[in-house]
Amino acid sequence: MSRKIYNRLLIAVLVLSISIGMAGQSLSGKNDAEQKVLDFVTAFNQQDVEAMLTLASTDVTWMSVSGETISKEASGVEDLKASMLAYFSTHPLSFSSIEQIQSSGPWVTTLERAGRLVEGQFKGQCAYAVYQLADGLIRSVWYFSAHPCDMQ
Numbered sequence: 001m002s003r004k005i006y007n008r009l010l011i012a013v014l015v016l017s018i019s020i021g022m023a024g025q026s027l028s029g030k031n032d033a034e035q036k037v038l039d040f041v042t043a044f045n046q047q048d049v050e051a052m053l054t055l056a057s058t059d060v061t062w063m064s065v066s067g068e069t070i071s072k073e074a075s076g077v078e079d080l081k082a083s084m085l086a087y088f089s090t091h092p093l094s095f096s097s098i099e100q101i102q103s104s105g106p107w108v109t110t111l112e113r114a115g116r117l118v119e120g121q122f123k124g125q126c127a128y129a130v131y132q133l134a135d136g137l138i139r140s141v142w143y144f145s146a147h148p149c150d151m152q
Contacts, residue, residue, distance in 0.1 A: 057137040
């Protein structure tokens with residue numbers, strides 16, 4: 001193997017190792033509230049409604065915020081379950097990714113990219129969400145109006 005190829009290979013391995021290490025740090029560096037939200041989105045992406053419900057309080061409330069209007073989308077775990085099952089039946093290829101996450105006390109704020117892949121292209125939108133946790137479970141979610149994602 002030539003020295004030039006060896007050096008390039010070594011640099012690629014080092015960059016990959018650093019990237020993997022940083023990814024592990026960022027996940028392990030999340031506090032409990034942030035990790036709960038990350039787990040909720042993971043369950044959403046797996047369309048595992050039961051796992052989503054184990055992360056929510058029995059009196060969970062899901063609200064949509066559009067301008068000055070707040071609409072209650074789900075109230076209680078049974079309502080959330082019905083809502084998620086209906087959503088997944090009409091949007092079977094949907095997924096969400098958290099682009100940004102931060103927290104303060106029981107509050108977790110995210111910028112989420114939600115949509116689906118259509119012919120290999122992302123089709124969707126971005127939105128901010130605020131999660132409130134109580135006793136280690138998601139108590140309330142405010143999901144704000146969607147907007148086109150900044151795909152930088």
